[in-house]
Amino acid sequence: MQRCRIFMQELVRTIKYESDRVPGFGNEILKVPGCENLQSCIQCGTCSGMCPLSIYMDFTPRQIIELVRSDFKNEVLKSYTIWLCASCYVCTVECPREVHITDIMYELKQRAIYEGYYPNHFPIPTLAREFFATVYKRGRVTENFLAVKMILKSNWLDMFKSWRLGLNLLSRGRFPMKPENIQNKEELRKILDTVDKVSIDTLGGISHIGNGTKTKTN
Amino acid sequence: MKYAYYPGCSIQGTGRAYEESLLPVLKELNIDFEELEDWNCCGATAYMSVDEIKSCVLASRNFALAEKFGYAEIMAPCSACYLVLNKAQKYIETSKPVAETVEKALSSANLKMTKKIKVRHPIDILLNDIGLEKIKQHVKRPLKEFKVATYYGCQLVRPYSTFDDQYNPTSMDRILKALGATVVYFPIKTRCCGSSLTGTLPEPGLFCAYIILKEAIKRGANVISTACPLCQFNLDGYHDKIEKKWGNVRIPTLYFTQLMGLAFGISEEELGINRCIIPLNIQSNQTVSA
Numbered sequence: 001m002q003r004c005r006i007f008m009q010e011l012v013r014t015i016k017y018e019s020d021r022v023p024g025f026g027n028e029i030l031k032v033p034g035c036e037n038l039q040s041c042i043q044c045g046t047c048s049g050m051c052p053l054s055i056y057m058d059f060t061p062r063q064i065i066e067l068v069r070s071d072f073k074n075e076v077l078k079s080y081t082i083w084l085c086a087s088c089y090v091c092t093v094e095c096p097r098e099v100h101i102t103d104i105m106y107e108l109k110q111r112a113i114y115e116g117y118y119p120n121h122f123p124i125p126t127l128a129r130e131f132f133a134t135v136y137k138r139g140r141v142t143e144n145f146l147a148v149k150m151i152l153k154s155n156w157l158d159m160f161k162s163w164r165l166g167l168n169l170l171s172r173g174r175f176p177m178k179p180e181n182i183q184n185k186e187e188l189r190k191i192l193d194t195v196d197k198v199s200i201d202t203l204g205g206i207s208h209i210g211n212g213t214k215t216k217t218n
Numbered sequence: 219m220k221y222a223y224y225p226g227c228s229i230q231g232t233g234r235a236y237e238e239s240l241l242p243v244l245k246e247l248n249i250d251f252e253e254l255e256d257w258n259c260c261g262a263t264a265y266m267s268v269d270e271i272k273s274c275v276l277a278s279r280n281f282a283l284a285e286k287f288g289y290a291e292i293m294a295p296c297s298a299c300y301l302v303l304n305k306a307q308k309y310i311e312t313s314k315p316v317a318e319t320v321e322k323a324l325s326s327a328n329l330k331m332t333k334k335i336k337v338r339h340p341i342d343i344l345l346n347d348i349g350l351e352k353i354k355q356h357v358k359r360p361l362k363e364f365k366v367a368t369y370y371g372c373q374l375v376r377p378y379s380t381f382d383d384q385y386n387p388t389s390m391d392r393i394l395k396a397l398g399a400t401v402v403y404f405p406i407k408t409r410c411c412g413s414s415l416t417g418t419l420p421e422p423g424l425f426c427a428y429i430i431l432k433e434a435i436k437r438g439a440n441v442i443s444t445a446c447p448l449c450q451f452n453l454d455g456y457h458d459k460i461e462k463k464w465g466n467v468r469i470p471t472l473y474f475t476q477l478m479g480l481a482f483g484i485s486e487e488e489l490g491i492n493r494c495i496i497p498l499n500i501q502s503n504q505t506v507s508a
Contacts, residue, residue: 093384139258176230
């Protein structure tokens with residue numbers, strides 16, 4: 001009996017229910033520039049068939065589209081799918097209804113980072129945020145420094161798995177020793193800071209996460 | 219006309235062989251260009267996952283700088299830069315709030331964007347401004363031994379490319395044929411190479427790279443040509459890990475500009491061919507036959 005109860009607690013319901021929805025989520029995404037065609041999806045599955053990474057995804061791109069417009073916010077933002085998207089744009093080009101699936105994925109990634117939905121030490125969002133911070137600091141990105149930072153912040157033991165690649169790059173002069181900088185860093189920072197100040201009003205009521213507010217999450 | 223050369227971050231870091239080969243090729247063909255002064259990172263795909271509007275703003279600063287220094291066209295050799303610059307332009311054109319935000323942000327640093335600066339890829343410039351005839355005239359050592367799989371990658375032709383077909387691009391094929399190389403039938407020429415996933419989630423990322431390498435060998439190629447620093451990195455740098463998982467698929471991956479340079483008779487050292495992790499071994503036969 002005891003055993004049975006423990007087993008029951010670990011079971012997860014596989015069918016989604018009305019109560020799992022977060023009403024209004026689909027409409028929010030719909031208003032974002034680039035995501036307007038979300039409603040015209042006919043669920044044909046061309047995107048999932050063309051996607052080179054759908055074989056690794058927990059929800060296929062077709063399922064993500066349906067989940068988004070049916071307001072299943074938690075399921076979408078917690079999924080691995082949005083992080084597996086490598087933005088190769090094959091779905092966007094092939095879609096017969098011109099749904100900009102890659103742009104929708106970008107919007108979902110932005111929300112997942114902003115609202116803290118991704119698992120801790122998960123390397124892809126960590127890379128994105130490190131990239132973001134490096135651009136603000138230096139104006140340019142030096143990939144090897146970025147990769148080292150990402151590994152240290154996500155799973156530092158991975159460093160040992162990459163020693164051979166590092167050595168190969170080093171011996172062929174492809175491993176810069178100094179991070180690159182632009183000269184006019186102040187100018188760039190001023191421009192980026194202005195976006196934080198103005199865009200919330202300018203985007204008039206659209207709860208667009210890409211308005212710079214998310215830069216404060218750290 | 220003078221092009222503003224926008225190198226991008228990768229091309230001066232891990233992908234520096236691209237720049238090393240691109241510049242002598244452009245000089246050989248007398249193309250007038252100048253590096254855009256104090257250019258900044260375009261943001262690539264990672265930045266867009268955090269903040270799309272700021273990524274437009276980042277790209278626009280480069281446009282504003284190009285306008286300030288009086289250029290009409292930007293030459294972006296990296297696929298990601300090419301896509302992001304085009305995408306930013308498209309967003310600014312189609313969405314008024316985005317355009318207003320960008321304008322306000324730029325004006326805080328006394329920069330402005332009034333006219334449209336055209337973004338062009340070197341392949342576009344070579345094919346449409348220079349022309350195949352002129353390229354043929356410069357060929358000193360035809361690439362007879364080379365059986366090339368032309369790998370375009372994703373972001374070069376999708377979704378904003380203006381110079382080639384999204385489904386079956388042929389521009390690089392035509393350039394390489396003009397150099398005397400054999401271009402093999404390569405139907406997955408625009409399939410994803412795994413992008414940054416190779417570093418973040420190795421299993422799916424490396425599998426994408428493996429498929430391309432395997433297919434190129436299956437189609438009888440002895441070299442892959444690419445136009446993107448990240449594609450070159452993924453197809454060239456991870457052979458030890460791929461070999462462990464799925465078997466040997468060793469084939470060198472070069473930038474198309476390196477192949478052009480070889481055909482123009484520029485030395486291997488100058489073109490940075492020794493920077494490839496998988497060495498090019500067709501070269502020795504080539505020099506004997508030439």
